[in-house]
Amino acid sequence: MLQILVPKEVFEEIVTTKKKIIEKKVSKYWKKELLDIEIINDTIEYKIKTIHKIRVANEYGEEKPNIVIECQKIDYNVKKNLFEFYLGRIIEKRNVQIHDDYKDTLIQQLLKEKEVLQESMNKDHLTQVFNRRKMDEDINAFIAQNNAAYLSAVFIDADRFKAINDNFGHDTGDRVLKVIANKIKTHANRLNGEVYRYGGEEFVMLCFLPQEQLIQGLHYLKEEIKAHKIVHPIKDISITVSMGVAFWKNHAHIETFLKEADECVFKAKNKGRDTIEVCL
Secondary structure, three states: OOEEEEOHHHHHHHHOOOOOEEEEEOOHHHHHHHEEEEEEOOEEEEEEOOOOEEEEEEOOOOOOOEEEEEEEEEEEEOOOOEEEEEEEEEEEEEOOOOOHHHHHHHHHHHHHHHHHHHHHHHEOOOOOOEOHHHHHHHHHHHOOOOOHHHEEEEEEEEOOHHHHHHHHOHHHHHHHHHHHHHHHHHHHHHOOEEEEEEEOOEEEEEEEOOHHHHHHHHHHHHHHHHHOEEOOOOOOEEOOEEEEEEEHHHOOOHHHHHHHHHHHHHHHHHOOOOOEEEOO
16 A cells, blocks of 8 residues: 655644645656556556555654545646645544644534535525525424514515526526525515525525514515516516515414415415515
8 A cells, every 4th residue: 555654743634634635746756656657659658546545654654653544536736746645534543642632623623514514404505595404493493482473484486487487598597596595685684584495486584573574674675676687688587576474473383384374475476476465
């Protein structure tokens, strides 16, 4: 197995995953270890070998601390005249001791990576608002809060969205969804709410506001969405949304709470779209 010796400080950075690339100056040794010679059309060409794992040790030698680590790829950096080893997961450790400060750093890094992963799992890829999975988690927490009497579910549905997809293409439909999502996110801050993509062209806001203040804010949101034009070569596209609002104080179960808000959207559409239907 290929072995790379590194200084103690570099070794500790690799062990704690702070360092992901090892650089080695091009030399006769590394050329011999890393390059395969091929003759193609009477021309000599060099190809970097595929190496799946390497042993990394500090400069005390193989009997001292060392690890076996995944080698994702090896590149040649022309500008620096270096071989670059891109490191992956640690497969094996021998005689490795991590100082407390490095342990703390590693723990903090792992917690941060976990947080980033969790955030990614909770976000809708297209619109970057929370997804339905996150909404299900949040709503269970929200109804347990002391101010749950002010909780409302606002269902927001893009009007005539299928026609936009059919006439202007799905890329334009995606642009419409992003615009709506961004408008809702901006207003959600003012409405003390969180935004979720419920599915398709439908979004949900879970808000904590008195009814009158909420409805007034939703009218501003609806009109701001309506005022935005999507520029398209065929013609500019106007966007409108229909909204349905339900209040938790009128319900005992989450299912009926959300169902009522969703049904109010259909009532709003039946009234001609671009309107808000409130379930009292």
